[in-house]
Amino acid sequence: MSLTVSAPDGVPEIRPGDDLADALLGALGPDDLVDGDILVVTSKVVSKAEGRVESGDRESWIDAETDRLVARRGPTRIVRNRLGLTMAAAGVDASNVEQGLVVLLPLDPDASARRLRSAVAERRGVNVGVVVTDTAGRAWREGQTDIAIGAAGIAVLESFAGRLDAHGNELAVTAPAVADEIASAVELAQGKLGARPCAVLRGRADLVLAPGDAGPGASALIRADGADLFGYGAREAVIQAVAARPAARAPFGSTVDAEEFVAALGRAGIAAHAATPVDVRTPRERRAAADIVAFAHGWESAGASDLDTHLRFRPVTP
Incomplete structure (x- = not known):
């Protein structure tokens, strides 16, 4: 098996109301997107095209996008946001945007991915999967990686349940989060400062679903509140247990x-x-x-x- 990732230059600055599909396809040649490819795009350009650029105080927008606090260390807040994603600052971003503005995550990243997939099919006549990405930290690990926050036409989990390895052992990892793995792999080609907000991954056509089948979307990767073993950070868990507010019970499981x-x-x-x-x-x-x-x-x-x-x-x- 071989994988290739291509991240084109030439995507213009995206502004509210722009036709995102047109901008991305304009940077991709006729052979750069074929059936079975996976088109990966950053959430930031999706948000910009959808008008999710706001003025005002960043902290206030973090409050507005937050469902509940998970952990706090100094000024840093890890929260569960309105999409159910657990990330720093609720995904509110003040980078690569004019001073005084912030970019919020798309209202519905899976729906954004579905619209982009449909536009590609109509304009190029190809069946591709689409992944919308954002950057997130990981517990127990330094640094950040890109994850899938939206997806369409792609299997986001690859089930290995019941399969055996070469020695006859049943595999313990039954559902690799392939959408997240794709997001992370593609980010290596895009680069944080490369001004390349989209990329095409080729070589995993087996993950791309048939036309008309949008799949479960990246929301299927979000654990229900309380199903995660780490619903609160260590310090916040102590505070919530001492305060004993009934509404704070759910994240404990x-x-x-x-x-x-x-x-x-x-x-x-x-x-x-x-x-x-x-x-x-x-x-x-x-x-x-x-x-x-x-x-x-x-x-x-x-x-x-x-x-x-x-x-x-x-x-x-x-």
């Missing part, structure tokens, strides 16, 4: 069973009996700790006062 809850209490130095309700006898100075552990695991005290040291915990009603 679903309620654990009694055995797992008792084990968590034990790791916090609090003895308990694995039953429902869970009985806890704790010194008064450890009462608050028991409530905090309970909140983070989807449990709550059953009618105890703040002074009680014999507590009974029950799972929160879904």
Whole structure:
């Protein structure tokens, strides 16, 4: 198997209202886009063409695009934005734009990808997949990579479920996020400062869907809130558990069973009996700790006062 990535020069500066497909195709020669290719475009030019360029204070726009705070370190905010993406500054970007302006992410990146795919099919008569990308950091790793935030006509996950390796072992990784891998590979050719906002990846026609089949879109790569093991950063998780606001429960995940809850209490130095309700006898100075552990695991005290040291915990009603 061989892959090629071509990132053309010559794409003009995109402004609100511009025909993005026309601008991109103008930089691609007649042989630069054929059936089975994957056209990859940065979210920034998509946003510019769709008029997602705004004036005003960047911090205010981050607030407006934020669904909830995930973590904070100094001035840096990692948030879950209105698209469900977890990223720094909600994806609000003040680079490669005139001073005083910011670029917001597209309102619906999957829909943007579908429109671009349809335009390419109409004007060039070819069936391609389309990926819209943005840059994101990774937990546990330095640096950033590009990821897919929009997609059309492409399988975004490649399932290996049930397949065996050469030694007969069932593969443990069952669904590589190929749309993200494509986004990252293409960014190497585009470059951050190269003024090349689109690229064509050739060699994975097996991922491109039939005409008329848009596929699941990149939104299929977003885990539901609470399904991720890292719904909050370390410090923010402590704050949310101590504050114990009911609306903050979801990112901690679903309620654990009694055995797992008792084990968590034990790791916090609090003895308990694995039953429902869970009985806890704790010194008064450890009462608050028991409530905090309970909140983070989807449990709550059953009618105890703040002074009680014999507590009974029950799972929160879904």
